[in-house]
Amino acid sequence: MQADLLIRDACVVTVNARREVWGRGAVAVRDGRFVAVGDSQQLTEVIEAQQVIDATGKVLFPGMINTHTHLYQTLLKGLGDGRALIDWLHVLIHPVLPHLTPELAYAAAMLGAVEALHSGTTTLLDYMVAEATPEVFDAIVQAGEEVGIRLYLGRGLSDLPREGLHAPSLEEGIRDAQRLRRRYGDRIWLSPGTAWQMSDAALQRVSELARDEGFHVTIHTNEVTYDNLASLRASGLTNIERLERSGLLGPQLLAVHCVNLSEDEISAFARHGVAVSYNPVSNMILGSGLPPIRRMLREGLRVGLATDGAASNDSQDMVEALKFAVLFPNGALRDPALLSAYDAVQMATRGAAAAMGIEDENGSIEEGKRADCFLFDPAICAKAIPLLDPVSTLVFSSSLSNISMTMVDGHILMLDRKILSVDEAQILREAQAAAEELVSSSGVAELMAGRYRLL
Ligand SMILES: [Zn+2]
Structure with missing residues (x-):
């Protein structure tokens, strides 16, 4: 089977109706949709993908x-x-x-x-x-x-x-x-x-x-x-x-x-x-x-x-x-x-x-659904180690710094925590300037009295 992308050797938390979790799983993506979800070894043998991500040690969740x-x-x-x-x-x-x-x-x-x-x-x-x-x-x-x-x-x-x-x-x-x-x-x-x-x-x-x-x-x-x-x-x-x-x-x-x-x-x-x-x-x-x-x-x-x-x-x-x-x-x-x-x-x-009302297209990692997902990398910080129960670790022992890859519609928008679609540094600069302008022009800067004022 041909695919645009194969993410292999990840723990895959599908959040499908059967609550399936693949301990060593893989997903294949083609034309913005998941086309295969299952055991990594089996899928790796039958899928020929243009791009392969080795996600060993990481967990794939639905977006x-x-x-x-x-x-x-x-x-x-x-x-x-x-x-x-x-x-x-x-x-x-x-x-x-x-x-x-x-x-x-x-x-x-x-x-x-x-x-x-x-x-x-x-x-x-x-x-x-x-x-x-x-x-x-x-x-x-x-x-x-x-x-x-x-x-x-x-x-x-x-x-x-x-x-x-x-x-x-x-x-x-x-x-x-x-x-x-x-x-x-x-x-x-x-x-x-x-x-x-x-x-x-x-x-x-x-x-x-x-x-x-x-x-x-x-x-x-x-x-x-x-x-x-x-x-x-x-x-x-x-x-x-x-x-x-x-x-x-x-x-x-x-x-x-x-x-x-x-x-x-x-x-x-x-x-x-x-x-x-x-x-x-x-x-x-x-x-x-x-x-x-x-x-x-x-x-x-x-x-x-x-x-x-x-x-x-x-x-x-x-x-x-x-x-x-x-x-x-x-x-x-x-x-x-x-x-x-x-x-x-x-x-x-x-x-x-x-x-x-979008559950037919989104919300879980299943064949046929839009390829929206993220990779969770516990090894980025001490907080998320050890990884024993991936769901518990995501909810209780992590932060957004553990999210290493985010994909929407089969497009990788963030990889290794770097935003690929836009210039993040510029966005942060412009947002800081915009916030200062809005707070000043609207008069709500007064709310900052008694706080550690920046403006
Ligand atoms: Zn609201």
Whole structure:
């Protein structure tokens, strides 16, 4: 059999339905897809590949899928901690948004996409808010294309003004989402910010548009108690009741956070097939709380892991998110067996693909699926040695420095920890300059009072 690439003598953690792990495995890639997965010795004998990577001592995992982030926030690392969500929005996020030019958004997205590759992320779902200009959305997609990562973009929608920001037009936002979709395909999703940023009519409009034109939808949901307070005040209904009445609850919906979800609401999600994005680091940074992750998994919800934006993380590091995904619930609920290391890897790969509705193409190392994967090299640092259980080592004893190779669609975008698709040093320089410009022009430099100030 002919192949473009053979990765041999790796431990291959497939994350397929049978949870197969090949102790000494190999994968062959042709035309951007895995065409063979199995025992290394057998595949090496029958496959003739143009390029061969000897991955002895390394572990091959499916590429991680970050189901929720805001790439523009990579310019705000280090400024968001110590504040709860609503305060954080008012003090940091709202002042920054009017100053976010397409150039700054591009620099931010390049930085975030490069950091994602370093942490083994091959797909991400970015969520850009309704108040951004159309050029900002294009800049983010362009950055994703240049880096080569599989980038999905949620086009923010809202019809209610937020403090300090201009009131976005829902119809203009929808027309722009349709424009983006014509240009970039079904990577474009509809993203109402929150239910409380939407009138009932607007929620209904988005629901109908999703149904009629086949859009996926993602929305911040029940992140803090304010979600329900605002909904009850506006309409006498809870947040989830409003979403249900609008027709938005369905398999096309990826609900983000879901910290405050009752048992009945989780059952409603299960009935409607709603998927959930789990953002443990952000939920801890903002003090939002622990989502009922055990119950959601028990009810069979599709759950995907995510970092959230870097203003509430403060990174795009999915390796770090794996560890917190397990330790947050297990520690808070005093149950060391509540979630396992494998559960975290599942939620970052196969589960995340299912949550985004792309599991036929992504999320595991299987013949026929897109060749998205990363190589884990334990020998780079003392932390990851000894390697005895590769899943446990990835989740509990590693850092992104252990990710040595990242591949998207059969293209090696990072090899030996060097980014091949773009000039990383230049991106870091431009992002630092962009962050300093944005922090100065928006006035949020004041937030740095009492910190170790750089500016
Ligand atoms: Zn978010």
